[in-house]
Amino acid sequence: MNLTIIGCGYVGLVTGVCLAELGHIVTCVDHNAEKIAMLSLGKSPIYEPGLDALMEKNMSAGRLRFTLNLAQAVSEADVVMIAVGTPPDAANKGKADLSAVFKAAQSIAPALRAHTVVVTKSTVPVGTGKQIKSIIERTNPQSTCDVASNPEFLREGSAIADFMSPDRIVIGVERDAAAHILADLYHPLTNQGFALLRTDLETAEMIKYASNSFLATKIAFINEMADICEQVGANVEQVAKGMGMDARIGEKFLQPGPGFGGSCFPKDAMALAQLAHENNVEPAILNSVIHYNLGRRASMAARVMDACAGSVQGKNIAVLGLTFKANTDDMRESASLAIIPALMAAGVHIHTYDPQGMANAKELLKGDIIWSASALDALTKADACVIVTEWQEFRELDWAHAREQMHQPLIIDLRNLFAPDDMAKLGFDYYSIGRKPALRQAVQNKTISAA
Ligand SMILES: NC(=O)c1ccc[n+]([C@@H]2O[C@H](COP(=O)([O-])OP(=O)(O)OC[C@H]3O[C@@H](n4cnc5c(N)ncnc54)[C@H](O)[C@@H]3O)[C@@H](O)[C@H]2O)c1
Incomplete structure (x- = not known):
């Protein structure tokens, strides 16, 4: 399958390299000329264990290339993935800034061929997939493309293993045709027994935010337990171990520390809180997780x-x-x-x-x-x-x-x-x-x- 990925950051690059490793022909596009020049020489602009070697292997095999030429890459693709950043908009209480996603949708629209599936890999608020579709239809009324949501769950630091051995692959689609194409794309993984969950667009978008917000909540919770342990003379490591032995709780994401950070948990928790607020739900749990973490x-x-x-x-x-x-x-x-x-x-x-x-x-x-x-x-x-x-x-x-x-x-x-x-x-x-x-x-x- 021919695949084009827009955005060569932590997610776009790892996704491109891994999908090439699964046998697809992948073209990765970025608008940052310096990044594309570096990538074309086989050098990764980010540090991620194992990425350089896998990149080199797939470039040498002719399955992976990097370009600034978005229009050409899109015109040759069966699937186009949008993997650009969705940073928090500080002026808007951390609402997801979708300008890069919408700009990418606008740029790809004129070059799309008939049955391309446009997939959102970026983490986006519920409803964004439909907005992408209407941008594409407005920009290119002849387009008959499908839109889909395929949120990414990889963790930096173990991104390749996470991509190659996913807990689940989530695809949100509107039509069977798009579901079949994405099922083919991920067949090398589902064939090994990895689970694929098909939902509608909105549900897939929500799964990503709900997952990250839950993990952020787990971290904030164990940090609060650490605060209490310090006052009462208990040992939070053993508390976490004892909690984690309960299969209903699980041992992961119960490490106390200086508060959660990174490009995802703080921004996704804030974006979900804003989405809830705009839809007349006051997310009390999420709000206190965000507040507690900032203070921590x-x-x-x-x-x-x-x-x-x-x-x-x-x-x-x-x-x-x-x-x-x-x-x-x-x-x-x-x-x-x-x-x-x-x-x-x-x-x-x-x-x-x-x-x-x-x-x-x-x-x-x-x-x-x-x-x-x-x-x-x-x-x-x-x-x-x-x-x-x-x-x-x-x-x-x-x-x-x-x-x-x-x-x-x-x-x-x-x-x-x-x-x-x-x-x-x-x-x-x-x-x-x-x-x-x-x-x-x-x-x-x-x-x-x-x-
Ligand atoms: N980093 C993670 O661990 C992680 C994990 C899961 C999901 N996500 C989500 O994936 C998305 C991307 O995250 P990231 O960390 O890879 O971002 P990033 O900032 O590292 O990379 C984004 C890339 O997109 C490029 N870009 C932006 N607009 C473009 C355009 N119009 N055309 C071409 N290239 C363009 C930028 O130059 C940059 O290289 C975000 O929505 C994020 O929430 C991130």
């Missing part, structure tokens, strides 16, 4: 200051991790964007390191920041360490050696990477989320009284 991210810097006994003026603090999660270079809505400026405003000298996110972070974080070459570099002479992102590299660091390099042995771990007692035994004062702090003095006292 904003409160993380105060947590660091508290651990530093209230005074951080003039201190050197190592911030390990900048991206919103590990295994991506994506900085969108990362907790580091709230924490670092707040610490700088309090007079902290920031030394920071991230394995993949430094280039993107430099565009967003301005001021007197020291961009270190390694985690150890950032920690050298530091008065405290704040762990913001759960990179494996930080778990594997030689912390005994790091302890010797630091000026003060203080860690504020916002990702609960370590067992508190292990860190205290290494000589750290260790503060984490939803667990009692572990202090080196307490360990020393225990050792003395045992002797």
Whole structure:
């Protein structure tokens, strides 16, 4: 099948590469000339594990190419997928900004051939598919194309595995003809037993928002449990484990942390809340999840200051991790964007390191920041360490050696990477989320009284 994808971002590029790997002939289009030039040389503009190798394999096999020429790519396609961004519109209470989607629909309309299916991969509010159809009909009255919704559920950092082994493939269609074409497109996956759910357009669009909003709710919930655990002396990791053993609850998305970020959860929760509001539903649960999460991210810097006994003026603090999660270079809505400026405003000298996110972070974080070459570099002479992102590299660091390099042995771990007692035994004062702090003095006292 000939496929054209509009938008070569995290979703469009991964989708294009994976569909080529499944045997289709894929043309990926973007209006960013620099991006297309880089992609045409076989270089991915984003960091996603495994993507470069799969891209190269499918380009060499002649199944994958990149172009700026949207009209030609669309005119040759059986299926056109729209995978452009739908960022929150700040001026409109986080309502999804659909200008890129509508612009893409307008550009593809004149070039569409008779039975093309135009699929929305972007996350869009309910009703957008129908709006896309009317844009295409207005722009090209001869068009007899179908529109469909095929929301994407991949997670950055494990995007290829998520695409190739999906929990479900959702297709929202108006007619059987479109359903058959999309069933053929995904046959290499359904053939292996992966489930495909067919719905109408509106339901497919809603499934994506409901799924992301539910996952965001799970994260906000466990963070609130962590707040309570800290006050009552319980251990949130064990609480999450005990909850997750209940099959009705499940263990995933119960990791406490600095609040959810990334390009999807904050924006999709806000967009769904706005959609509800416009349709006369006041989404009380969603509203409080959004409100709680904003407050949580904003409160993380105060947590660091508290651990530093209230005074951080003039201190050197190592911030390990900048991206919103590990295994991506994506900085969108990362907790580091709230924490670092707040610490700088309090007079902290920031030394920071991230394995993949430094280039993107430099565009967003301005001021007197020291961009270190390694985690150890950032920690050298530091008065405290704040762990913001759960990179494996930080778990594997030689912390005994790091302890010797630091000026003060203080860690504020916002990702609960370590067992508190292990860190205290290494000589750290260790503060984490939803667990009692572990202090080196307490360990020393225990050792003395045992002797
Ligand atoms: N990032 C994720 O993890 C993820 C997961 C599931 C769904 N989604 C959804 O997928 C959509 C895309 O997200 P993303 O993270 O890939 O966005 P992105 O910002 O990384 O990429 C969008 C790309 O589209 C290009 N583009 C915009 N308008 C264009 C046009 N008219 N013609 C050609 N190219 C155009 C941009 O240059 C950019 O390269 C969003 O709706 C998002 O909510 C994202």
